[in-house]
Every structure is written in structure tokens, then in C-alpha cells.
Amino acid sequence: MSRRVQPQSxxxxxxxxxxxxxxxxxxxxxxxxxxxxxxQARVLxxxxxxxxxxxxxxxxxxxxxxxxxxxxxxxxxGVTMAKFAVQARTKVYEFDxxxxxxxxxxxxxxxxxxxxxxxGLFNRAAVPADLVFENAVGNHAYGTNICFNTRKYPAGxxxxxxxxxxxxxxxxxxxxxxxxSQTIVFALLADGVPKDKLxxxxxxxxFRSLDxxxxxxxxxxxxxxxxRQLLGDGEVDMGSVWHAHGTxxxxxxxxxxxxxxxxTMDRTYWIVSRGTPRAGFAWEFINFALEPERNAGFCxxxxxxxxxxxxxxxxxxxQAEAMPTNAKYAPHAVEFDGRRMGDVMTQAxxxxxxxxxx
Amino acid sequence: xxxxxxxWLLLLPAVAYLVLxxxxxxxxxxxxSISEPTLGLxxxxxxxxxxxxxxxxxxxxxxxxxxxxxxLALGYPLAHYMARKGGLVAGLLLGACGLCFWxxxxxxxxxxxxxxxxxxxxxxxARWLGMEQPPVLLFTTTASLIAMTHILLPYMVLTLYVVLAxxxxxxxxxxxxxxxxxxxxxxxxxxxxxxxxxxxxCLLVFIFCVGFYVTPTLLGSPKDMMISSLIANEIxxxxxxxxxxxxxxxxxxxxxxxxxxxxRLVGIxxxxx
Numbered sequence: 001m002s003r004r005v006q007p008q009s010x011x012x013x014x015x016x017x018x019x020x021x022x023x024x025x026x027x028x029x030x031x032x033x034x035x036x037x038x039x040q041a042r043v044l045x046x047x048x049x050x051x052x053x054x055x056x057x058x059x060x061x062x063x064x065x066x067x068x069x070x071x072x073x074x075x076x077x078g079v080t081m082a083k084f085a086v087q088a089r090t091k092v093y094e095f096d097x098x099x100x101x102x103x104x105x106x107x108x109x110x111x112x113x114x115x116x117x118x119x120g121l122f123n124r125a126a127v128p129a130d131l132v133f134e135n136a137v138g139n140h141a142y143g144t145n146i147c148f149n150t151r152k153y154p155a156g157x158x159x160x161x162x163x164x165x166x167x168x169x170x171x172x173x174x175x176x177x178x179x180x181s182q183t184i185v186f187a188l189l190a191d192g193v194p195k196d197k198l199x200x201x202x203x204x205x206x207f208r209s210l211d212x213x214x215x216x217x218x219x220x221x222x223x224x225x226x227x228r229q230l231l232g233d234g235e236v237d238m239g240s241v242w243h244a245h246g247t248x249x250x251x252x253x254x255x256x257x258x259x260x261x262x263x264t265m266d267r268t269y270w271i272v273s274r275g276t277p278r279a280g281f282a283w284e285f286i287n288f289a290l291e292p293e294r295n296a297g298f299c300x301x302x303x304x305x306x307x308x309x310x311x312x313x314x315x316x317x318x319q320a321e322a323m324p325t326n327a328k329y330a331p332h333a334v335e336f337d338g339r340r341m342g343d344v345m346t347q348a349x350x351x352x353x354x355x356x357x358x
Numbered sequence: 359x360x361x362x363x364x365x366w367l368l369l370l371p372a373v374a375y376l377v378l379x380x381x382x383x384x385x386x387x388x389x390x391s392i393s394e395p396t397l398g399l400x401x402x403x404x405x406x407x408x409x410x411x412x413x414x415x416x417x418x419x420x421x422x423x424x425x426x427x428x429x430l431a432l433g434y435p436l437a438h439y440m441a442r443k444g445g446l447v448a449g450l451l452l453g454a455c456g457l458c459f460w461x462x463x464x465x466x467x468x469x470x471x472x473x474x475x476x477x478x479x480x481x482x483x484a485r486w487l488g489m490e491q492p493p494v495l496l497f498t499t500t501a502s503l504i505a506m507t508h509i510l511l512p513y514m515v516l517t518l519y520v521v522l523a524x525x526x527x528x529x530x531x532x533x534x535x536x537x538x539x540x541x542x543x544x545x546x547x548x549x550x551x552x553x554x555x556x557x558x559x560c561l562l563v564f565i566f567c568v569g570f571y572v573t574p575t576l577l578g579s580p581k582d583m584m585i586s587s588l589i590a591n592e593i594x595x596x597x598x599x600x601x602x603x604x605x606x607x608x609x610x611x612x613x614x615x616x617x618x619x620x621x622r623l624v625g626i627x628x629x630x631x
Contacts, residue, residue: 082593111597218497220580233477235496349595353588354410356580 041072044281047083047098048075052244056302061289068288071281084113088274096276097285099268102338103181103345105136108271110342115272121283127290131307136269137286139295140304143324143333144182144266146259147231147246148238159261164238165190165209167216172237174213175230178222180348181341182264183210185334186240189262199340203348207355220356231256244303247322265324265333267307299323384610387603394600401604411588411605415612418585421503421574422567428507429514429563430556437518438548441525452519455512463509467573470505471496474577502578509573510566514559521555522548561620565613585609 048054062073076095081104108114114135124132131138148158176183184206191209221227228245230236232254246258272282296314299306305325320326405411440448474495484492495501533543571586592602
């Protein structure tokens with residue numbers, strides 16, 4: 001795919017949509033989804049990640065939104081960009097909106113899978129300007145941190161990705177994520193790239209760095225519960241861990257330390273599936289979700305960091321301890337350049353599959 | 359005399375259903391494999407020339423073949439025992455096999471992570487036996503082979519049992535009367551009669567196994583990549599529907615070749631008997 005779109009605030013949303021290839025999928029899709037025929041009903045379908053995400057969203061976003069507007073919220077499971085692609089092709093919508101990370105936003109924009117923000121409905125004045133993109137609105141963030149077993153290594157001993165890569169000083173088994181946008185950054189940091197010099201991404205250097213730790217990585221995890229179990233059961237001694245799962249482990253009494261240095265901050269955005277007839281409801285909902293009190297409640301229960309700074313008015317300092325958007329962690333956070341990371345993702349992913357085999 | 363409806367009409371609902379829910383999506387997948395991103399055979403060219411794909415296909419076939427042989431080695435004696443024993447014992451064993459179908463294979467896969475993990479019974483047993491360094495099983499090829507064999511074994515056992523139970527006991531008795539030993543009766547009578555079931559059981563297990571992906575990903579070593587996880591990656595991560603479709607088409611072709619070989623060897627209609 002060669003179409004590249006700059007994610008910038010308020011860029012021209014009227015750019016012509018490239019014609020999608022005609023497909024027979026429509027018929028098959030229509031048969032597969034008989035439940036989504038009632039276009040008149042005031043319903044919004046939200047792609048849910050299930051678990052704590054859905055519990056927090058149901059309590060702080062869905063139910064209050066329904067109470068306020070009368071629009072019912074239903075969920076559909078399984079967040080993948082592949083579904084956005086299928087929906088944009090078939091015009092059959094299993095869900096209307098989802099929350100995804102920056103690389104997915106860029107991918108969605110490049111592949112023309114997203115609705116542009118409707119500034120007639122979305123109140124851009126209510127949130128900081130850096131949260132609003134042409135086709136996406138930031139909602140919350142999560143950290144990916146080094147977590148290690150404190151029975152194996154002394155507390156406070158591992159503080160950086162350089163340490164994580166140091167198999168002489170810290171022998172033991174490791175696990176890293178298959179989420180390459182994060183793992184590549186860790187590999188570069190471990191190789192001595194300063195965090196403000198990460199871009200443009202040097203893939204050769206990243207893979208050379210990964211070569212050095214390949215033997216110690218027992219598992220390349222792909223889901224949060226997976227790495228939680230691996231670290232909690234002591235199957236691996238350290239890993240890159242989404243902060244919510246590290247927090248949950250520690251709250252559960254596991255001997256685990258979460259390192260708040262050189263953690264990557266993944267901002268998560270609301271996106272709307274291109275062409276959905278319920279886009280109006282979607283923007284109304286996204287407005288609502290970003291109200292400070294809503295944003296705060298969702299992030300407290302869902303173990304995220306709110307992106308609306310005013311949300312911290314509704315968060316206690318103790319609760320903020322485990323939030324990556326906490327101002328005191330800001331100097332240690334590694335922010336993504338979603339567009340420049342997105343540029344190398346396809347190549348990185350293909351290369352990673354080969355690299356694993358070699 | 360009134361002529362009845364032509365028999366092919368009776369087939370029409372089933373055929374129409376298959377065409378709609380199977381033929382159309384399959385045709386669509388084929389179309390995507392030669393039309394995305396542009397019309398042509400470039401997707402197939404990449405697959406057939408890139409050593410990565412060849413290696414993963416080969417590994418998939420090797421893993422599926424190993425699992426099939428393991429299932430046969432474990433399943434045949436069990437099915438044979440059940441068929442000869444009959445009665446309550448066979449019923450109980452059959453029930454135990456059937457029970458496996460009620461538990462999702464995902465749950466069974468996760469159960470193996472517990473059993474083989476470093477807090478699991480296997481490690482505990484090794485420690486109890488005095489091993490300083492218990493064998494590392496989890497996240498190895500062995501672990502994924504064990505779990506896949508466990509998941510697919512019931513298919514093999516049930517396929518074999520159905521045929522073995524129908525072998526007339528008088529045939530075996532007759533063999534004994536003619537002076538055959540147990541082994542001779544088995545190799546001369548039971549085994550040849552059960553051969554079609556062996557082939558269809560193997561085929562069933564092999565074809566299921568070729569499509570496995572969650573189990574090797576969760577239990578195997580990072581190198582244990584099956585072709586379906588590569589297909590999933592093409593779609594989920596890369597949104598490359600063209601390559602994914604082409605990969606699926608090549609897999610389908612490989613399985614069809616296998617079926618054709620089976621047809622030549624045994625005859626496809628014998629699966630149904």
C-alpha cells in the first residue's frame with residue numbers, strides 16, 4: 001500500500017476515498033450478520049476488549065451514556081484492524097467504534113478504513129489539541145514496563161532496557177511482546193539509542209540488538225493475561241509487561257517490581273469504522289467519554305492513564321501512582337511517533353516472522 | 359405410472375447450502391489471492407519462491423504427520439481393546455473419549471500449560487524423584503506435540519472403534535480354530551479389515567492438525583510456527599488479504615492432493631462405510 005496520510009489535526013477530510021475492489025463478500029457478510037439490520041433502533045455498537053476494559057467502560061461510559069441520551073450501547077468482541085478492513089469492504093458493520101493504539105490508527109488511515117472526525121458533532125474545544133487527529137481522538141494510555149521477579153533479582157536492581165539485555169549480570173529467562181512497535185523501541189534503547197533519537201527507526205540495528213537476547217527469550221507473548229501468568233507463575237524471570245497487568249500481579253501479592261523508567265506510553269484512540277450509518281452516535285459518545293469525570297472513572301477501573309489532564313481532578317494521588325500519564329513519570333516515558341512507527345511496521349512484522357524462524 | 363421426482367432434486371437443498379456458505383467464500387478467497395493488490399499470480403510467486411513459506415509449510419506437514427502417527431500408536435490399541443471388550447468397559451472408555459469433545463480445545467491447551475509448567479505436577483514429580491534440574495517442557499516442541507495429540511486422539515479412537523467393533527467376532531474365532539495365534543489373527547484378519555479406518559482416522563487427524571495454530575503458539579517454542587499462524591499474521595497484523603488468501607489456497611491444494619492420493623489408494627467412498 002503506498003497511500004500515506006499524515007495524521008495531523010484537522011487535515012482535509014474530503015480527500016477522495018480510493019475505490020475498493022468489488023467483492024462477493026457483501027452477500028456472505030450480509031448472511032453472516034442478520035442481527036445488524038435494525039438501522040432505525042438507537043443503538044451504538046462498540047468493539048470491546050472484554051474483561052476489565054468492558055467492566056470499566058460499561059460502568060463509567062456505556063450505562064451513563066444510555067441514561068443521558070437513550071442510545072443503547074452494545075458490544076462486539078475481538079478488536080482487530082482486519083475487521084475494520086472487512087467492514088469497509090462489505091459495508092456490513094459488526095461494530096461502529098473501537099479504541100486502538102497509534103500504529104493501528106496510522107494503518108487504518110493508510111488503508112482508508114476510518115471515518116474522519118465530524119467537527120460538527122465532536123466538541124474539539126473540550127480536550128487538549130494534541131488528542132485530536134483527522135480520524136481519531138485520544139482517550140487513554142497504557143505503559144509497557146520492565147517487570148521482574150524480586151525473588152530472583154534484588155529490588156531496584158534492574159532499571160533500564162540495557163539491564164534487561166544484560167544476560168551476564170542478570171541471567172535468567174525473559175519474555176518480550178509480539179507487539180513490535182514496543183519491542184523494537186526496547187531493542188533500540190537497550191542498544192544505547194537515546195530516547196529522543198529513536199526515529200527514524202533503524203530496523204537493522206533493532207534486529208541486531210534482538211539477536212543478542214534471542215536465546216533468553218523463552219516466549220514471545222501476545223496477550224496481557226499471557227505475560228501476567230508467565231511472570232506470576234515464575235515461568236520467566238523478567239518481561240515487558242503492560243502496566244495494568246504488572247499492577248494486577250503486584251496487587252495480587254506476586255513478588256514483582258514494575259520499573260517506571262524507559263516505559264513506552266501507548267496512547268489509545270477512539271476510531272470510527274468508515275461508512276457506518278451510526279457515525280453520528282459515535283461522535284456523540286466519544287464527546288461523552290472524554291468528559292473529565294468519565295475519563296477518570298474509566299481509567300481508574302480499567303487500569304489506564306487518562307489523556308484528558310482535567311481527569312486527574314477526580315483521581316486520588318494513590319490511584320495516580322499506577323498511571324503512566326501521571327505527571328511525575330513524564331520524564332521517564334518514551335512517547336511513540338505513531339506515523340513514523342507505522343511506516344516501518346509492515347516491514348518489521350514480515351522480518352520478525354523470518355527472524356523467529358532463523 | 360407416475361414418475362417420481364428426479365433424485366438429484368433431493369440433493370438440491372444441501373448443494374445450494376454448501377455452495378452459498380462454502381463455495382462462495384472459497385471462490386472469494388481464491389479471487390482475492392489473484393487480485394490483491396493487483397490482478398496476477400504475484401502472491402503465489404512470492405509464496406513458492408520465498409524459503410520462509412516453504413519452511414513453514416514443511417514444518418506444518420512434519421508436525422501434523424508426527425501427531426497423526428502418535429494418535430495412531432496410542433489410539434489403535436485403545437480402540438481395539440474397546441471393540442474386543444465391549445459392554446460396560448467399552449461404554450465407559452467411549453464416554454471418556456466423548457467427554458473430551460465437550461471441553462473446548464482452548465481450555466485443554468491452557469490446562470497443559472499448568473500441567474507442564476514449573477509449578478505443575480510433572481516438574482514436582484521430577485523434583486521428588488531427585489532431579490536437580492527438572493526437564494523444561496513448557497514452550498518446547500514436545501509440549502505442543504503432547505497437547506495436539508491429546509486434543510486429536512478422540513477423533514482417531516472413535517473413527518477406529520466404529521470399524522473395529524463391527525468386525526465379526528466369528529472371523530477371529532474362525533482364525534483361531536484354523537490354528538492362528540493371537541498375533542496371526544490380528545495381522546491376518548483384524549488389521550486388513552480395519553485398514554480403511556486407519557487411513558480415514560489418519561487423514562482426519564492430519565487435516566485437523568494442519569490447521570492448528572493456537573496450541574503451538576501457546577505451548578511450543580518460538581520457532582514452532584504453523585502455516586495458519588502465518589496466515590493469521592498476514593491478515594491481523596499486515597492486512598494483506600492477498601497473501602493470506604494465496605497461502606490458504608496453497609494449503610487447500612496440498613490437502614486436496616492428499617485426498618486424491620487417498621482416493622487412489624483406498625477409495626474415498628470407504629470413509630463413509
